[in-house]
Amino acid sequence: DAKTTQPTSMDCAEGRAANLPCNHSTISGNEYVYWYRQIHSQGPQYIIHGLKNNETNEMASLIITEDRKSSTLILPHATLRDTAVYYCIVTGNNRKLIWGLGTSLAVNP
Amino acid sequence: DTGVSQDPRHKITKRGQNVTFRCDPISEHNRLYWYRQTLGQGPEFLTYFQNEAQLEKSRLLSDRFSAERPKGSFSTLEIQRTEQGDSAMYLCASSLVTGNNYGYTFGSGTRLTVV
Numbered sequence: 001d002a003k004t005t006q007p008t009s010m011d012c013a014e015g016r017a018a019n020l021p022c023n024h025s026t027i028s029g030n031e032y033v034y035w036y037r038q039i040h041s042q043g044p045q046y047i048i049h050g051l052k053n054n055e056t057n058e059m060a061s062l063i064i065t066e067d068r069k070s071s072t073l074i075l076p077h078a079t080l081r082d083t084a085v086y087y088c089i090v091t092g093n094n095r096k097l098i099w100g101l102g103t104s105l106a107v108n109p
Numbered sequence: 110d111t112g113v114s115q116d117p118r119h120k121i122t123k124r125g126q127n128v129t130f131r132c133d134p135i136s137e138h139n140r141l142y143w144y145r146q147t148l149g150q151g152p153e154f155l156t157y158f159q160n161e162a163q164l165e166k167s168r169l170l171s172d173r174f175s176a177e178r179p180k181g182s183f184s185t186l187e188i189q190r191t192e193q194g195d196s197a198m199y200l201c202a203s204s205l206v207t208g209n210n211y212g213y214t215f216g217s218g219t220r221l222t223v224v
Contacts, residue, residue: 034212036212041220042217042218043113043200043202043215043216043217043218044152044200044202044213044215045215046212046213046214046215049212087151096142096154096157096165097144097152097154097213098154099150099151099152099153100151101149101150101151102151
């Protein structure tokens, strides 16, 4: 499974868009990009995933570059409840997930 | 069905004791995964089942660890002769293998403290 690189931490003002980047330069053709988040002491929560097209759901948007070597998770209007650790993972066929350290996002009032 | 359930939520045990955790996945999900997470780290893969078959085990899963999923429904993770290094959050997740490759649903975890 390809490895991912994410910034250790980010800040965002409440109500503004939070843009979380992820590099996955070794991604292979059949690997998906997944995003999860984990709020303190809870289990990880699935956010969104994509293969090569941009995706949007009720929680977020996922923008994947044309070469698929990087992606950005966008939380359009961040709230205080979005403060969490956000993990970007690449994997294929619903296999095991290899987790990095993620990005700790702090949404400030 | 409200999601993936794990029991207990917290477990404190003395070193050397055996512990068993239970995971009830989402009923229609055919895959079940166990992960372990220590403070400040991302979850680490331990093992996964497709229906009742255990398809992969991590090297982290020493011979003191055993997981079962009888009849392809709930799963148990047992740790024998616990050590202080086993203290962690044990997470269970389930998924449905389809062509759309949906993500996992995680439970809230079992936090184990070995004293």
